[in-house]
Amino acid sequence: MAQTLFQKVWDAHTVRKLPSGQTQLFVGLHLVHEVTTPQAFDMLRQHGWKVAYPERTFGTVDHIVPTSSRKRPFLDLMAEEMATALERNCREAGIPLWTLDSDNQGIVHVIGPELGLTQPGMTIACGDSHTSTHGALGALAFGIGTSQVRDVLASQCLALDPLKVRRIDVNGRLAPGVYAKDVILTIIRRLGVDGGVGFAYEYGGSTIDAMTIDERMTICNMSIEGGARAGYVNPDEVTFSFLRGRPYAPPEGVFDRAVAWWRKIASDRDASYDDRVTFDAASIGPTVTWGINPGQSVGVSEPIAGNPSDEAFAFMGFHPGSRVEGTRIDVAFIGSCTNGRLSDLEAAARVVRGHHVAPHVKALVVPGSQAVGHAAEARGLHQVFIDAGFEWRGAGCSMCLGMNTDKLEGQQVCASSSNRNFKGRQGSPTGRTLLMSPAMVAAAAIAGEVVDVRTMLEEVPV
């Protein structure tokens, strides 16, 4: 019978049906970071359990690390304690760990694919909801809580209920100035922030087929913002050529056999889905959030609709009928596991080149990984940003969630390439986040207010 990738991967990793009725699912790759694991390792110690598959577990530091200096100890002593705890836990368990002194360090969802750890047909778990990112390579990837991190450490397994699968087709060509971020914001806007509860999202169609892995990662990353715990794209030639030659990808000689299996794990052409939704790429324009969840988005020049009693209006300072275009910003943030990869920095740099950040705007670029940072430096992109008045930082999560010193202050408005515009998300309880593509953030940084990036792209030969 024709099956989806979800069903095939789920079946291949099923250990057994548990007495509780849940499925015991083997986890092929477990990624750990400093914030959601110290308690899990403590629980293991309390029970005398060992890490079952340390060779299938990899660690890095990303959430709390400073991005302005790599010096240890960190100035934030609690952050230092968390990094030290992860170092000790990984050392004791024999888990490879990439800290700030390693070129492999970076946001966990950026380095997994970059190193070739993330591969099609795998089950992947990490104590972070944006684990859905890894689905861009055809993996089934779940964000989990700390008690589940404990379970995966102890048993390499999770107790889960299967998900339904919604096929989301995006067809057609995206217009210049319209990016993967605009696509996923549009999908969440239509299907809702809870529309994906109970589902995995399978993305396909000619627009997704034409996307790079970086772009697919932006899409899959925000599946969770639509309520879908997992999102994926079927592996194809784009996936295979992305993976070939990466440090942890199957080596030459094995790679072709891997590709043969990866092809088989993709959804069958006639697979049936629990739901299907279609989007027209041509109808998608530059999209920005105006509210306090990622579903509250609007075309940049479009009037905001909604009920005036919605708390989002008062919090953000908008009214029904107002437009986000022209909103003065205080901070511009380019980075995060959503949009902190090399192609994101390139897209932003194309807008920035030859311009300067508006005098009242604090603008920062935080590469998603040290490798992204080095690659950008090799291309001279850092100088483009620095010359324009951006701060060029080290790798980490940074202002996406304000767990280090990169935080909004007071009611500052931030044009951000990150994934969440929740109240307080960027470190100030009253700070205001406008989510948009990296190119749109770059345009806003220069104009000092939200603008349609297409008006600036016209000035630059592509």
Added chain:
Amino acid sequence: MTKAGSITKLSGRGVPLRGHDIDTDRIMPARFLVAVSFDGLEKHLFEDDRAADPTHPFNDPRYAGAAILIVNRNFGSGSSREHAPQGLARAGIRAVVGESFSEIFQGNSSILGVPCFVASHEMVDELQTLVERAPETKIEADVESGVVTAGALRVTASLPPALRDSFLSGQWNPTAMLLDRFYEVHAVAARLPYLNGFP
């Protein structure tokens, strides 16, 4: 007879928290995650929302000591931080009744022994209204039947069947089950192509 560790009935006073899409950043702001233990998280529940709104239910002494949290749609969305349900559990919340939950939040709560019951908008609204009028009302949530009773009000609620059964059988914390018959785990690993050089 109830099995060891089984969770069958949760009871206590309620706390109504109105609003859709209340994410885990609001339940537990990220700055309180900079710690290596969950100790003391209950002090920081909804800290920023409470500071912004003196009438926030978690500021209201009428609801102090409540065990049943009553919420609306898509509660616990966003970040997978278990710190959110840890804070709630440590504050004495033993069950949550709501219109819908984010899956990760529901899973994280269940593994701590805190069931998240799903009921209709109308039923949840009635329950919230009742508790707002009479905070001293004792609420009882029955895991097996899914019925939540509060005074004369009977709310039909539900749990995903596998989670319901795991509470009833005392197996809501799955680690022991996952470690049982571990040879089967190794057997799966032994047949996964990517762990065996794509034979």
